[in-house]
Amino acid sequence: MSPEVDLARFAEAYRDGATVVDVREPDEFAAGHVPDALPIPLGRLAERISEVPRGGAVYVICASGNRSRAGAALLCRAGIEAYSVAGGTKGWMRAGGQVVAGAA
Secondary structure, eight states, X not given: OOOEEOHHHHHHHHHTTOEEEEOSXXXXXXXXXXXXXXXXXXXXXXXXXXXXXXSSOEEEEXXXXXXXXXXXXXXXXXXXXXXXXXXXXXXXXXXXXXXXXXXX
């Protein structure tokens, strides 16, 4: 199981330039996502793992925190330091976090 971080810790990491991978489907991502998040749907993450930057922590986010746990676990098994963001994009928005709309 991968570690999970709360929104406060994610916000701090995000402000510091952390890598964010959004594992939602393209239409969900386009509706609103954390700025600069890398969109890789969970179902494609294993085949696109080479696109995930290495050398620092990666924060995996989805809509509410369920898919991100699976995505972070996959990345951890591949040797990438990854954390699931508890509450996901919905929690991030409720907490006042910035989101942008549009495709990647």
